[in-house]
Amino acid sequence: MSTAPDSADRLEVTGYRLTAPRRAVLDAIAHTNRPFTIEELSDRLPNIGRATVFRTIKLLQELEIVCRVPLEDGGVRYERSRSGRHHHHLICSECGSVTEFNDPSLDASIEENATLAGFELDGHSAELYGRCASCRGGGAL
Amino acid sequence: MSTAPDSADRLEVTGYRLTAPRRAVLDAIAHTNRPFTIEELSDRLPNIGRATVFRTIKLLQELEIVCRVPLEDGGVRYERSRSGRHHHHLICSECGSVTEFNDPSLDASIEENATLAGFELDGHSAELYGRCASCRGGGAL
DNA sequence: CGTCGCATTGATACTTAAGCTCAACAACGG
DNA sequence: CCGTTGTTGAGCTTAAGTATCAATGCGACG
Structure with missing residues (x-):
């Protein structure tokens, strides 16, 4: 311990x-x-x-x-x-929990947009806001 | 005017x-x-x-x-x-300029990740940081 | 194992960003 | 033109992070 x-x-x-x-x-x-x-x-x-x-x-x-x-x-x-590595976040607006996720195709999409704009990409961030699975399970609606 | x-x-x-x-x-x-x-x-x-x-x-x-x-x-x-609509940003760390862009496939990728996690997506943000085309043109490297 | 240099600490004051309050004000419908 | 009600603004309050600087203690080295 x-x-x-x-x-x-x-x-x-x-x-x-x-x-x-x-x-x-x-x-x-x-x-x-x-x-x-x-x-x-x-x-x-x-x-x-x-x-x-x-x-x-x-x-x-x-x-x-x-x-x-x-x-x-x-x-x-x-x-x-x-993970200790690059990732993005799913943030629950109800319970405040944060889940990390990583999606190469998302990153690829981001890089593609940068390239299209003639942009030299240095870093990026992506945050997703909503309600997590457990809050949906027990919650209203 | x-x-x-x-x-x-x-x-x-x-x-x-x-x-x-x-x-x-x-x-x-x-x-x-x-x-x-x-x-x-x-x-x-x-x-x-x-x-x-x-x-x-x-x-x-x-x-x-x-x-x-x-x-x-x-x-x-x-x-x-x-645009007055949903979009993402390309932010130049050198000149500070901000360019809007919109990419349905990027949004789709985001939604897919939310769905995979059982997340009910409410909103999201994505910011890209780097050097814009004109700063690259005149700059070093 | 002792000691010394230098990174680190911590109390506190400061800074910057933003929100709140509430009486005074003014937009606009009648 | 008047009244209702949304809006304003000066200054107070909070929040988040930084600066200062003397005191501390980590750990390298002998």
Whole structure:
């Protein structure tokens, strides 16, 4: 029952110091299955400075351990990335759950549009908003 | 040389009052060809309250006269929508220009992924980041 | 195993972006 | 022209993230 070993490894390998606060943040994230805000995370880690939480999350984003999830209303949440690779999000407006997915044909379609416009593609994002399977199952309509 | 007549019409038709501040905002937008922030827009309209600019832009978003453009760095800009319909964005990281595009096969791909996940799709966004044709033409590499 | 350099931390102040409030105002129908 | 009701605007409040800087402690190296 270690503290998110793989992520910790990734920190070390990349040359960052594996400090107690960073462990604590990694640990908190590992034990969360829902997208979180920095505030929420910070509240769960009273011994750790807000600034450090911000810094650590930014770091983890660079390492693709955590990914930023833009919400429909303009808000932002973060989530531990399962794949650790490029992906897109299905965001449930009812329960707030976030599902990652990856579709090469979607990416291909995006690249094609860029090429058509004479655009040199550097990156892209795609977010899908709606109601997830379980919310549909139990919900109204 | 009227003040963005079609947009004004759309306001009236929808039952909103066509007030001087709203005209001013519409006018300012009509004379801008670059994506703008609320701050920039507000600065160009010193006689109009910041809150009104925010409210008007939000209103224009609902009417699809203006669209929200999320940037790669998390920032947000707005732009007068040319098509007035659903579309995606090509955002140049060099000159900041925004190009709209629409691709049914891209949308189809998005819908397919939602269906696969048992997701009831409500809306989606897709932003492409990179360098536009003219920036590539004159630029390095 | 001690110690030293430098990355990291944390309390707090600051910044920027955006939303809220509510009394005053004005569009437009009658 | 008047009244109703949607709209406005100055400033207050919140949220999200950054800057500062002295104190701390990780871990390399001897």
